[in-house]
Amino acid sequence: DHIPLSHIRYSEQEMTRRSQEFYELLNQRRSVRFISDEQVPMEVIDNVIRAAGTAPSGAHTEPWTFVVVKDPDVKHKVREIIEEEEEINYRKRMGNRWVADLKKLRTNWIKEYLDSAPILILIFKQVHGFTASGKRKTHYYNEVSVSIACGFLLAALQNAGLVTVTTTPLNCGPRLRVLLDRPTNEKLLMLLPVGYPSKEATVPDLRRKPLDQIMVTV
């Protein structure tokens, strides 16, 4: 039950070119909070989720569920839950420093993109699974594994020319789980509104750290 690895090897020149182009592609990615209501091809959504599902996972548990919300009424209910909780988050739960740290992003509890984006992807981590006989099956490192899969998903969206913003709606998980009828072993990790940017979309003028500030060679 072990098989030979199939592997494609490129020339050094080709590797350098490919790695450079991939960096440039991903470096164009920005978190976009202004999303147009234009529909996106569902085949592309299927493919980006297929790509996410190729991620590694602790002991190959694949502890993820991707809930794709297209129904406008359900999207609106998601928005109501999130705006209600986020207003409390900003006013009370997050504290002054957190709110100050977000100032440059100009975010608040109003999330129009939850109605306007044609697709919301809610990513649940399965904190445990079930064996054939119904017993609990441990999902080692489930949050790390699902976050890696979200990395694959974000890269796939960028590659396809779609935009999103990575969000972790604080304190909204339980209500969204019930709304979407997910079982109790699943916990919301992330919500990605997906679509095309709206015409007037702007982004904070952020810089990324250069290589020498994130890499150390020994």
Added chain:
Amino acid sequence: DHIPLSHIRYSEQEMTRRSQEFYELLNQRRSVRFISDEQVPMEVIDNVIRAAGTAPSGAHTEPWTFVVVKDPDVKHKVREIIEEEEEINYRKRMGNRWVADLKKLRTNWIKEYLDSAPILILIFKQVHGFTASGKRKTHYYNEVSVSIACGFLLAALQNAGLVTVTTTPLNCGPRLRVLLDRPTNEKLLMLLPVGYPSKEATVPDLRRKPLDQIMVTV
């Protein structure tokens, strides 16, 4: 300090093709535990880490440090620490069920790839940062952010034709942090040995869940 988004839009046909090809590229990725000692171009390593550094992060904290180990003596010291701790993990800390769940992968505490791989990338999460005046700066969702960045890194390695295995060396973090001289606000999250597969590399014959087992549409 907010600027217009620059965005490349593809035709629907082009989006579908790109998303399909990206899925196929990532679906070829496997965790490879047999790595050749052949050197890899350092420019490619720089580019895959640059790609990882484009990941989103909570409040743009960029809470990651990528330590690239090339020195054979340091690699060997990393191996000694990990094999010592992993032997205790397998024999005592992980418990019978965890060890049984790993059986199909045929992993154990002997990690030859830690010597043979030309490069080890150790990824540290900065659990907090520092303000200009030396105070603690909170790094919101630092583990999720760094895991997403690792997702970008794994995708970039696959795109470049290099192989790795995602590992989370249990209980080795503190000793490896001291060995590599990293500050106390950094905690080891992952270790990736990177290189070309060795000629006789095999992989467990695993299947991935099909789309309808990981995606739900509402």
